[in-house]
Structures are given as structure tokens and as C-alpha cells.
Amino acid sequence: MQPALSATAPAIPTGLVRIIIVVTAISAAVMELIDVTIVNVALNEIAGALGATIEDVAWVVTSYAIANVIIIPMTGFLAEYFGRKKYYVASIILFTVASYFCASSTSLWQLVFWRFIQGMGGGALLSTSQGIIFDAFPPAKRGVASGIFGMGIILGPTLGPFLGGVIVDNYHWSYIFYVNVPIGILATILTLLYIAKKPGEGTRKSQIKIDYLGILLLSVGVGSLQYVLEKGQSDDWFESKTIVTLTLTAIGGLAGFIWRQLTTSHPVVNLRVLGKGTLGVTTIFSFVAGLGLFTSVFVYPVLVQRINGFTPTMTGLSLLWPTLVGIPLFPLIGKRLSSGASPLPFIIIGMCTFVVFGFYSGTLNGQANQWDFFWAQMMRVFAVTMLQLPLINQAVAGLPPQDFPSAIALNNMIRQLGGAFGIALANTFVTRDYAQHRYDLVSNLDPSNPLLTERLNLLGGAGQRAYKILDLTVDRQAYLLAYLDTFRLVGVFFLAIIPLVYFLRTKKKSAAEVALAAKAMSEAH
Template sequence: MRPMLPGLSRSTSPAAIHANRFIIAMTVTLASVLELLDTSIVNVAVPHMMGTLGATLDEIAWVSTGYVVANVIVLPISGWLSSQFGRRNYFALSILLFTIASMACGAATTLESLVMWRIIQGIGGGGLLATAQATIFEVFPQKEMGTAMAIFGMGIMAGPALGPTIGGWLTDAYSWPWIFYINLPFGIVALLLTLIYVPDSGLQQKAERIDYIGLILLAVGIGTLQTMLERGEKQDWFQSGEIITLVIVSFVSLYTFVIHELETEHPIVNLRIMRDGQFSAGLLYAFLTGAALYCTIFMFPVYAQSLMGFNAFQTGMFILPSAIATAIALATTSKLVARGVSPKVLIVLGTVLFCYSMWQHNHFTTESGAGDFFWPLVLRGLGLGMVFVPLNNLAMSNVEAIEIPGASGLYNLTRMLGGSVGIATAATSLGHLQQSERLHLVEHLAGNDPAAMGRLAQLKQILIGRGIPDAMAQIKAYAVMNMQVEKQVTMLAFAKLFLWFGVILACALPLLALMRHNRYSQSVDLH
């Protein structure tokens, strides 16, 4: 048995683990929520950080980029690290590192120290997601796996959604350091519960030697890829020498990494798991699901705040019913899967609901309000919630129990990369769509369109009625018309983007043909 901290005791017998399985699930989910919350909570505090630290927008962006890059580097190797140090010790150390770094981030007085501690925070946080999922897969019997994954899924999907709301409230009510200090009490609770309840894996095997070459190649490849995705839009993509360099370095590093991992005897990431067609199809589905999830979480707040004029807290309240709907869907689908309902049926139904929601998003207008957002957002939450548990079960159903930590790391990494690629693509596409729609609308104005000219004359008369001279009223009418055109252009661009998000998830449906439901092919019931 591994050493314990003084004053803490626990039973690692199969009976005790089984009795405490729901406490274990909530413990590892709490830690995962903290990790995911911090991927988005800083975004609303960026202007305040810039003012306090005297940083430019490009400089302060590293507060977010450094955290995410550290996350995605650690994710795929979390299974290997868990085997090296013991799963319980590694999970506890990750929470401790994350919590200490959170306190240091809040106390940072320079940009350099804040970025450094955010990277350390990301290293700690990256070890939480995959280790949490692997722990759940091992401590729960197969028949309760749907319920366990529903508990985990609530945290996975609620964390990124609630980040901007909580961050906005803390920043407005107190100050930006509190978006980091809020982690301290929850981190301490998660750490204590981990030390008391979370068991070591009964299946892990320590590698005979460390694959340093694979570790370096992975860190460079994933780090440069994520940096490219984070900075691409700001640097105008392939018009920038920096972005081109990042792409080349990432491609060469990852290509070499794959070859090395397939040939070495003790790989740091076991890519041989991907020989299972069902798991590989699940990875691709997870990539597209991640794109749909993170894109909608990222773009709707931008739409609500920049176009509709709502603040962060109001936007968060709009999103709250969606998060509740997701929790309901997760709980319901877990029960249905446990009772033998086909995961494929649930995934198809969830995808249809999500696509219908995006079709409703496509019909938002500049006059839309809170009532118009409610049902589309609820259906979005229900759809994504219905996909999460069945997809996890299908993807992992053929994976051997001993390979689950590594497979879980790859699965979560793939979903996060899907989100990163999706957000980067959406941000770029929004600009292109705005330009296209602007050209289309300006054609009507330039061509003396009767409706446009009538609106312009109406605006001019309103301004004249307010006592503005004729010549000045004409200029102001054009200015007001231009503002209305820009607002309409942005609205049309967002509408098309929302529709594309539905198409993205719909494109994943054919992958279900490569996957079959095998409820008892994998037994991780050690009780």
C-alpha cells in the first residue's frame, strides 16, 4: 500500500471501493470541473488584467494560451504518468499543483509570473480529466457505467459553459484575482476527498523505462499545434511567418512521434489502441462533438454580448437552462443505456435535436430576446447531453481495462482539439462571412434600392424632426444606416455559423456504422 498523509485513513478493499463509488465519482468530477472552468473563466476578465498588468491584447492572450497548451500536452500522457506514480498519488498531486498555482495566479503582479503560473496550473489540470474518467471506469460495475458517466458528463459540459458567467460575476463584484482564488476551497476539498476515498488502480503497470524521445516530440508537436490554433486568427493565419513555422514544426514533430510510438517497446502513449476500429471511429466522433460543443459555448456568448448588448451575467443566465437540460439528458440517457436502449438510437436522437436547435439559432434576428433564446438553447443542451454518455460507452467498449487510462487521455485530448480547431475555424469564418454579407447588402445601397432609400429618407426626417439641420441630418442618417447594416451583417454571419455547427455534428453520424454496441465486451468490474 502506498504511503498516506498523517491523519488520513481509507479502506482499499473491493467492498469499500464499491460502497464509496459515488463519492469517488463526485470527487473526480469536482476536480475535472475546476480544470474545465479555468479554460474559459479568464476570458471575461481580460480587459481588467490588461489594465492591472499593463499588457497588450496579444501579450495577455498567453494567459489563456499557456494554460490550454499545458493541458493538451499532459492529457495524452496522463495514463503513463498515472502508472508511474500510482493513480491516486498522481491525481492528488495534480489537484495540489492546480490549487497552489491558482493561488499564485491570483497573487501575480506581473504578466510573466501570471503566464508562468497559468502554465503550471495547466500542467496540474491536464492530469485530472483522463485520470478521473479512468477511475470511474474501474470503480463502477459495467451495469452502472451510464450513471457514472452521467455524473462525469455534467461536469465536463457544465464547466466550460459556466466559466464566463462565474468569471464575469467575480470580476464585477470583486476583482479579477478572485477568478483564481475561487478554486482554493474546492481544490482543498477535492484533494482531501481524493486522499481518503480514491483508490489506486489494480491494473496499472509501471513502465520499465521512460520514453523521453516520445515525450519531447509530443510536447513540441501538440504545443505548437495548440499555439497555432490559439494565435492563428490574430496573426492572419498563413499570411504570418510565425504561423507557417508553427505548422511545419507541429507536423514534423507529430509525424515523427507517431512513427516512434509505434516502433518503441515502451511508448509514452500507446497508439496501438487505435488499431481497434471502434475506438478510432469514437475518437473522430469525439473530435466533431468537441467542435460542436465548444463552438456553441464560445460563439453564443460572443453573439449575445457583442451583437445583442447583454452583459456576461445576463448571458450566463440565458445559458443556465441549457446546462440544466444537459444534466437532465445525461441522467436520462445513462438510465436508458443501463436498461438496454441502443446507444446509437440515443446518439442519433441527440444529434437530431442539436441540429434542429442550430436551425432555430439560424433564425435569430437583431430583434430576438430572452424568450427567443430559451427553447433553442434548451434543445442544444438536451442534444449534446444525449450524445455524451452513449458515445463514451461505444468508444470504450472494446478497450481492455488495462488500456483505459491511455485511451481516456487520447479521447479527452481529441475532444479538446476538436474544440480548438472548431473555435479557430469559426472565428475565421465569422470574419469571412461578415465580409461576404456586407458586400451583398452594400450592393442594394449602392444600387439605390427603393427599400433602402426609403429607410434612409425616414431616418433623415426623424433627425430633422429633432432639430438637426438638413445637411447634417443626411450625414447622420447615413451613419445610422451604416450601423444598422453592420449589425445586420454580423447577425447574418452568426446565423450561418450556427447552422454550420449543426452540419458538423450531422456529418459524424455515418461513423456509427463502424461502431457496434457490445454491452459486456469490456468488464472493469473488480468487485
């Protein structure tokens, strides 16, 4: 068996070599996506082990998402500057090393730091893996390649909680990071041996200018905004000088970033493409899609473990089975889109399904079991399946092929930003909503009410122990109502943007345009 062909002979691989390339790229992409969600079922254990609150431990999730937001739009540029293969290998190594140090962390903020570094390495794995898989197939079969990659996209975030649950229930929480180390080492070796360089890869390094100022402004703007969203509630918002300062920093950083990208001749993110085709409107849908996916997968494990008494393994399984049912849809959608089908019907169905998911999930209660949640999770998986590939196709609708790389990178960044925003919003919303629900519940505890007296008697009389149990019951109910309201809030976001579908309409592509788009999208990665 010979390694993949060199950069001077970019023939499409076949047979066992193609299988190895696809498995390697899918493994790297899934490894990155798993780490977006694998910590969700371990948040309680991590908080207890490191002496942190649930609100603070959310930084373990969001620091990773922030790093993704920063690095994803620069992936195409960095791959061109260093060469795709070199950048890909370096990213896998960085991700693997950071995973080891995440597992070795002894404090919350040490873990948050290494999660950020891990996210910087992982940000390249998704889009670069997609490009590698596309290059492993002839143009006529790239719809199949899209479907294979799409299966990984939906499998990763949902497989994460299951693996995390099994590990946390049977081992130490640190093993959710240690498990990446052997996979990362194997992926590095296989990449070096079997993934070929593209023709001319890395030869234009001296001709490419790096927009250091743009990178700095993006990092400062996004980082400051995320801190404000995460800590604003607990720091009493604008009563805190830190929140005020970072709000102004976020506004200045993001405004400066936009100005820089529109005025420099070598932008790190080409924002000019937002005015072309339907990309500007599509990014709104991608933002909300990211918000819906990340928020629902973040809130659900906390809800069922805190309120419904699920173990981490039960939580992971309750997410896994619906995903396995929905996965076969991805290749079918990829094939339909490759044959020229409009992405609009898929997008509309996906948006409406997410609305139903949000409001249906908001009707469940603290006694619900795994099967009660099954249909809600099925709706979530179906909605994500309907949105993922069609939104990528819609992002480049009406654009010339030379703008595809910028459009795809920008769309991916916006989706990740929506996820980071959604997690921060969920934390803030749950904290406020919990306080309101608790106040309302306590206000209705009338000492003269015979039902309250009866409940206290069942708890052992009107003593301190009975009141403590009652207080915990009220607390649990208030959190339940807050989590259910969060699902409804997700549904409201999707409902609010459905009318914007009108602006996504484009003329039907010819067969030649479809083929050209498929080729350009593969090259964009």
C-alpha cells in the same frame, strides 16, 4: 469516521466515506471543467483590463485547451508511473497554484502562460476523477457512477459562464480564478484523507520507460498547429514567415509523433489501437463533438454580450437553465448503456440534434432575448447529453479490455483537440466572415436611396455624428451575421459526418461482455 482503506485493502467504500469521495472527485472534475468556460463571459473585461483585442484574448481559452490536449493522453501513464493518488494530489495542487497566479497576472501573455500551467494540472483531474468515482461503487452500480460523473461533465462547462458572470458583474475578473484556491485546498485535504491507493499503485516505477521524445513531438506539433490556426488570419497566412515556419513545424512535429508512437515499444499514446474495433471512426465523432461543444459555448457569450446587450450574469443564466433541465438525462443514459443498450441510437439522435441547433441558432437576431435563446441552448444540452457517454462506450466497442485505457485516453485527447480547433476556427471564421458581411452591407448603402436619407435624418442629418452611428450599426450587423454563420458552420460539421455512423456498427454484446466492459472501463481510469 475513518479514512478510506489503504492500498492493501481495496474494499469498496460505503456510507459517508463514499459520499465524501464522490463529492471530492466531482468537485475536482467540475472545477477543471468550469475553468474551460468560466473565462468566456469575462473576455471583454479581461481584454479591456489588459489592453488586448478579443482575438488575442482568445489565447486565454485556447492555451488551457492545448495543455489539456497534451496532458490528457499521458494521464494513464503518469498515474501508473507516480501512483494514481500521488498524481491526483499533485495535479490538484498544480491547478490551484496556477489559478492563484492567473488571478495575479498583470499582462495578457502572463495570464496565457499560467492558464497553460493550469491546464496541465487540470488535464489529470477529469479522467482520474472518473476512475475514483467508479472505484467507489460496486460493478453492478457503475452505470449510476457513469451518470453521476456525466452530470458533472455537462454541468461544469455550462456552470462556468454563470459563475463567471456573477463574479464579473459584482467583483473583479481575477476572482474567477481566485475562487479555485479554497476549493483546491479542500479537495487536496479530502483526497489525502479519504481516497485510497489502488493495490500496487506506483510500485512499477522502475519498470516504466518515459517516452520523452514522444512528449516533445506532441507538444511541439499541437502548439505550432494551434498558433497557426489562431494567428493565421491576422498575420495574412502564408505571407508571414512565422506562419510558414510554424506550419512546417506542426507537420513535422505531428508526423514525427505518429511515427514515434507506432515504432517505439513504450508509446506515450498507443496509436495502434486506432486500427481496432470502431475507435478510428469514433475519434472523428469525438473530435466534432468537442468542436461543437467548445465552439458553441465560446461564441454564444461573445455574441449575446456584444450584440444583444446581455450582462455577464444574464449570459450565464441563459446557459444555466437549459443545462439544469437536461442534467437528469445523464443517469438514465448511463443506466441504459450499463444494461447493454447500443450507444448508436443515442449518437445518431445527438448528431442530428446538433445539426438542428446549429441551423436554428443561425436564424436568431440582435433583438433576441434570453427566452429566444432558451430553446437553442436546450437543443445544445440535449445533443451533448446524447453524445458524451455513448461516445465513450463506442470508443471501446470491439476492443479487448487491455486496450481500454489507451482507447479512452486517446478518445479524450481527440475531444479536447476538437474543442481547441473549434475555438481557433471560430476566431478565424468570424474575422473573415465579418469583413465580407461588412463589405456587402456597405456596398448596399446607396446615397440616393430615400430610406438611407430618412435614416440619416433620424440620426440628426448627414453630419459626422450620424455617419458614425451608421458605421457602428453596420459594424454590429456584420458581427451578428458572422456569429450566426459560425453556428451554421457547426451544424455543417455534424451534418457532414452523420453518414459515417454506418461504420460504427458492432455486434451486440452479451451480458457477460457488458459486465466485463464496465469493470475494465473503471480500471482504465
